[in-house]
Amino acid sequence: MNAPASQGTLMGKGLSTLWAPFSPINRINPYPMYRSLRELDPVHQLKTGDWVVSRYADVCTVLMDKRIDVIDMPSYFRDKTLTVNDTAIEMYPTYQASYNWLLYLRRPMHGRTREMVMKIWPSLNFAECVQAVLAELTAEMARKTAIDLIDDFAKPLPVRVISRLMGFPDSHIEQLKHWGERLATVFEPMLTQTEMVEINQAASDFLVFIDDCLTAHEQKPVDTMIGKLLAQRSADGQPMDRDDLISLIANLFVAGEETTRNLIGNGFAALTAYPDQYELLRNQPELLKPAVEEMLRYDSPVQITSRIALEDVEISGQTIRAGEQIYVCLGSANRDERQFEAADRLEITRVKNKHLAFGYGSHFCLGANLARMQAMQAFPVLIQQFPDLRADLSKAVQRKNLLLRGFGTLPTVRV
Numbered sequence: 316m317n318a319p320a321s322q323g324t325l326m327g328k329g330l331s332t333l334w335a336p337f338s339p340i341n342r343i344n345p346y347p348m349y350r351s352l353r354e355l356d357p358v359h360q361l362k363t364g365d366w367v368v369s370r371y372a373d374v375c376t377v378l379m380d381k382r383i384d385v386i387d388m389p390s391y392f393r394d395k396t397l398t399v400n401d402t403a404i405e406m407y408p409t410y411q412a413s414y415n416w417l418l419y420l421r422r423p424m425h426g427r428t429r430e431m432v433m434k435i436w437p438s439l440n441f442a443e444c445v446q447a448v449l450a451e452l453t454a455e456m457a458r459k460t461a462i463d464l465i466d467d468f469a470k471p472l473p474v475r476v477i478s479r480l481m482g483f484p485d486s487h488i489e490q491l492k493h494w495g496e497r498l499a500t501v502f503e504p505m506l507t508q509t510e511m512v513e514i515n516q517a518a519s520d521f522l523v524f525i526d527d528c529l530t531a532h533e534q535k536p537v538d539t540m541i542g543k544l545l546a547q548r549s550a551d552g553q554p555m556d557r558d559d560l561i562s563l564i565a566n567l568f569v570a571g572e573e574t575t576r577n578l579i580g581n582g583f584a585a586l587t588a589y590p591d592q593y594e595l596l597r598n599q600p601e602l603l604k605p606a607v608e609e610m611l612r613y614d615s616p617v618q619i620t621s622r623i624a625l626e627d628v629e630i631s632g633q634t635i636r637a638g639e640q641i642y643v644c645l646g647s648a649n650r651d652e653r654q655f656e657a658a659d660r661l662e663i664t665r666v667k668n669k670h671l672a673f674g675y676g677s678h679f680c681l682g683a684n685l686a687r688m689q690a691m692q693a694f695p696v697l698i699q700q701f702p703d704l705r706a707d708l709s710k711a712v713q714r715k716n717l718l719l720r721g722f723g724t725l726p727t728v729r730v
């Protein structure tokens with residue numbers, strides 16, 4: 316049951332400690348905070364006027380309601396200038412790299428752009444590419460004495476996969492890793508000035524790089540994601556502007572990196588924390604599919620997304636006014652006991668698992684099939700080729716992001 320409206324409002328204003336995502340404890344483990352929110356004030360208003368929605372049913376409602384839409388985050392950077400050591404730094408490159416990201420586009424541009432990508436998506440050979448990258452990574456890991464699951468496996472996997480699918484040259488992998496990592500955090504709240512400048516520099520360099528790749532593809536067409544996007548752009552009645560295409564390519568590259576890394580890192584850590592589930596998966600490889608879905612639910616790579624109310628909307632007895640922003644807690648919805656039995660436990664045999672790790676509604680993750688494929692190939696490789704490898708949870712370090720949840724380092728031990 317939701318709290319009555321009046322009580323909810325009071326709690327929203329009074330109990331600001333309910334929402335403390337930046338506290339060191341909650342950064343490491345936000346799940347007790349989410350539980351309190353779900354129990355005490357599931358549609359919670361912050362002193363800023365923003366809202367936090369934490370229950371599964373309410374999260375679905377928010378993501379489906381046409382009176383609630385995505386927020387044009389990139390525009391924040393369009394005219395922004397930072398002053399660092401008396402030097403003015405224009406943040407325009409950050410805007411230019413991100414303004415055409417699907418997640419920040421509204422109708423009708425969203426539909427048009429998404430359709431263009433959907434048309435080329437099925438023709439990309441994901442499976443073969445993932446298999447080849449995994450073979451390289453496992454050969455590299457076999458030569459190492461100490462393995463960090465993030466640096467040696469979860470991080471390079473999606474970078475190499477998406478780079479190759481795109482048609483980016485392998486020579487730039489290290490730079491691509493750097494640019495992807497910086498840009499993945501561009502819409503994290505509470506960035507420092509130094510972080511923003513680093514992101515801006517990464518955006519600027521990445522834009523030049525993509526532009527060069529487009530030129531190379533135009534001169535010598537190749538059957539890659541970029542080649543197909545270029546062909547699709549020409550085939551379309553209303554061809555996409557070059558700058559729009561560059562920003563879209565940046566989107567497809569950035570969106571799938573840290574997210575997929577977090578799925579593999581968080582999933583491996585969870586299997587280590589639940590040795591019975593690890594053994595079950597090892598003994599019954601046919602459980603792989605539900606196991607990956609359970610990893611997505613149990614410790615979701617994307618914890619929070621946001622929306623804005625376009626009109627006044629009532630959600631479970633609370634009125635969210637037009638213009639107010641909403642933090643939509645996917646990570647909390649996926650632990651809601653109203654939807655999932657024993658929600659705080661990893662159970663790879665879970666049958667009813669309609670998790671929201673890839674979102675819900677019109678902005679549902681476009682790369683879900685690619686992410687699932689990487690995980691479905693990666694875990695058997697880890698289990699079969701490195702059967703004694705486990706995460707050293709005592710030395711694991713969480714990244715300090717709020718929206719994306721994952722490890723910065725995940726050292727391993729041999730058991």
Ligand code: HEM
Nearest residue numbers: 417418570571574575578616620673674678680681682686
């Ligand atoms: C485990 C890995 C991944 C997770 C957990 C994940 C999660 C999500 C979520 C939650 C959303 C929706 C956010 C919202 O509605 O506010 C989303 C959207 C999106 N994702 Fe993913 N993602 C993953 C991998 C990928 C990959 C591999 C790609 C592409 C290469 C990708 C591309 C996108 C795009 C383009 C959108 C925006 C779709 C739209 O607005 O229409 N994602 N993702």
